[in-house]
Amino acid sequence: MKKANYAPVYCALYPEIAELTREFGYALAIHGSLARDFDLICIPWVEKPALPTDVIKAITKKFAIKLVGENPEIKLHGREAWAISIAFGECFIDLSFMPTKLA
Numbered sequence: 001m002k003k004a005n006y007a008p009v010y011c012a013l014y015p016e017i018a019e020l021t022r023e024f025g026y027a028l029a030i031h032g033s034l035a036r037d038f039d040l041i042c043i044p045w046v047e048k049p050a051l052p053t054d055v056i057k058a059i060t061k062k063f064a065i066k067l068v069g070e071n072p073e074i075k076l077h078g079r080e081a082w083a084i085s086i087a088f089g090e091c092f093i094d095l096s097f098m099p100t101k102l103a
Contacts, residue, residue, distance in 0.1 A: 006091045010038035013063070013093075020058055025049030026097070038093045041079075044100045052080050052097040059095075060084065068092070 017040070018028040025046035032039030042055065052072070060067055065086050072080035078099040085092045 005035050006038070006086075007034040009086070009091060010034050010093075013038070014040075016062070017059060020062060021055055024055045024058065026055065032094075036090075040093060040095050042095065042097045044098060049100060052082070055097070056082055056084070056095070065093070072097075 011034070014028075014030065021028045021042050022045075025044065026042035026049050027045040029041050029043065030039065031041055042052070056067060059065070063086075065084050068083035068085050072082045075081050075096065080097045080099075082095045082097075083092055084095055
């Protein structure tokens, strides 16, 4: 039997986080195994989505979670990756934002 993990916690959070990101113009997708952390990616879905920092502020205000660090890690293709700590243990969200198309 495999060791228990936080996947049930992550799954319970997804619907409300997805609704919140939609309000800011992003579609939200899950990627990864959910075994260690909750890998989420925000994909711009409207012409002018909100800034990632605005989405992060809304998420940390709504839930009992906090941002780890002040700046995102910039990944391949300009993707911004933010770490968000959930209030217990090694449970955290890795929230990425794909860049918007420049006009």
